Amino acid sequence: MKIAIVSIVFPYPVDNGGGAATFNMIDYLRNKHDITFICPNVKPENKEKLQELWPNVEILTTDKIEGESLSLKAYKTLLKLNTFLKGKVEDYFYPKTHLSINDLSKVYFPDFLNLVKSKVTKANFDLVQVEFIEFAGLVHILPKDLPKIFIHHELRFKRLEMEYQTLPSKSLEDKWHISATKDLEIALLNHYDKVVAVTDTDKNFLEEAGIKKELLYTSTLPINFKKTQINQPFKFKQNLVFLGPENHYPNLDGINWFLEECWDKISKEHPKLTLQIVSKWTAEFQKIHKGRRNVEFVGFVEDLSSIFQGSIMIVPLRIVSGMRMKILEGISWKMPIVSTVEGAEGLPMKNGENCMVAGNTEEFIEKTLQLIDDNELCSKLILESQKLITDQYKIDKCGETRNLLYNSFK
Numbered sequence: 001m002k003i004a005i006v007s008i009v010f011p012y013p014v015d016n017g018g019g020a021a022t023f024n025m026i027d028y029l030r031n032k033h034d035i036t037f038i039c040p041n042v043k044p045e046n047k048e049k050l051q052e053l054w055p056n057v058e059i060l061t062t063d064k065i066e067g068e069s070l071s072l073k074a075y076k077t078l079l080k081l082n083t084f085l086k087g088k089v090e091d092y093f094y095p096k097t098h099l100s101i102n103d104l105s106k107v108y109f110p111d112f113l114n115l116v117k118s119k120v121t122k123a124n125f126d127l128v129q130v131e132f133i134e135f136a137g138l139v140h141i142l143p144k145d146l147p148k149i150f151i152h153h154e155l156r157f158k159r160l161e162m163e164y165q166t167l168p169s170k171s172l173e174d175k176w177h178i179s180a181t182k183d184l185e186i187a188l189l190n191h192y193d194k195v196v197a198v199t200d201t202d203k204n205f206l207e208e209a210g211i212k213k214e215l216l217y218t219s220t221l222p223i224n225f226k227k228t229q230i231n232q233p234f235k236f237k238q239n240l241v242f243l244g245p246e247n248h249y250p251n252l253d254g255i256n257w258f259l260e261e262c263w264d265k266i267s268k269e270h271p272k273l274t275l276q277i278v279s280k281w282t283a284e285f286q287k288i289h290k291g292r293r294n295v296e297f298v299g300f301v302e303d304l305s306s307i308f309q310g311s312i313m314i315v316p317l318r319i320v321s322g323m324r325m326k327i328l329e330g331i332s333w334k335m336p337i338v339s340t341v342e343g344a345e346g347l348p349m350k351n352g353e354n355c356m357v358a359g360n361t362e363e364f365i366e367k368t369l370q371l372i373d374d375n376e377l378c379s380k381l382i383l384e385s386q387k388l389i390t391d392q393y394k395i396d397k398c399g400e401t402r403n404l405l406y407n408s409f410k
Contacts, residue, residue: 017325
């Protein structure tokens with residue numbers, strides 16, 4: 001089939017969960033279908049490198065826009081002015097939430113709309129696939145008779161609701177924004193021929209929210225299973241690891257919660273314990289927690305084995321939707337994992353069997369300390385969790401599920 005895939009995430013370099021999932025899926029499907037991949041805001045050198053890896057995929061992009069848009073800069077300036085006039089201390093966190101900046105009707109990349117419309121209208125595609133909620137509105141510029149699939153990586157209304165619950169100050173404006181976003185999100189998705197969730201949990205949420213049942217499907221995202229010899233057997237080396245960048249707000253909220261509510265109590269029990277936070281984090285956030293003992297922001301790490309050897313992965317997330325690829329990544333590297341209930345949502349994680357799952361702050365501290373003190377339990381969790389990678393989330397299995405969806409349009 002001739003398929004156009006439109007995504008806001010460019011899968012190169014493969015340095016985040018969403019990018020890895022997109023890369024693995026297309027890398028499998030490109031040898032079964034004639035694929036055109038269309039994405040905005042891409043550095044030319046990244047496009048060139050991906051094209052070398054995918055010589056049989058047509059890759060269309062618009063150029064990278066450096067820095068923030070004028071509208072976003074203006075909004076942040078007004079937010080700071082409003083905070084100052086009210087005599088309040090500026091909030092580091094709220095401006096980074098989707099409650100603050102999200103608008104599903106906003107045109108993020110105007111030139112990109114013309115690129116998509118021109119290509120999809122002129123080329124003889126059998127199917128168009130749109131990914132990520134920011135682009136759901138593209139359904140209105142695509143040919144009406146062209147079959148359309150939407151891949152829903154993260155339910156936006158659900159994320160907004162969870163962000164709202166974490167806020168110390170809750171406003172009527174935010175409640176209104178959540179309700180309006182939910183109505184718009186559901187209305188847009190009902191225009192597609194198929195709406196594909198990445199977990200059964202999200203699929204159920206979508207049905208309850210008003211997506212027509214006959215449109216809904218589940219297609220899980222694949223993980224590239226690493227044939228590594230680290231952590232065999234597991235021997236704890238006094239290190240906890242968090243994987244993920246600050247610019248994904250659930251990571252920011254989760255790590256801030258862990259540092260404020262859990263870390264001091266855990267490190268008091270184990271003074272030599274280190275917490276390493278992998279990926280890009282701002283100097284401003286690091287400054288907020290500069291007084292905490294043994295916390296290291298290590299940035300991007302080329303060879304993760306140096307970090308993951310003998311480490312326990314923490315997943316202290318309170319805001320979730322879709323799949324936590326970081327959990328699958330941790331399993332792939334044979335690390336024991338402790339997660340919140342929310343962090344494990346949508347994945348077949350079972351407390352005490354293949355990971356540790358905590359329902360509140362006290363449990364998160366307790367279960368982390370339990371793993372620190374018990375190498376045998378860590379080894380058991382690692383062994384059981386490997387079954388998930390070798391069965392449910394292999395690239396070929398996930399790819400064939402998606403392939404069957406495509407072929408249903410023939």
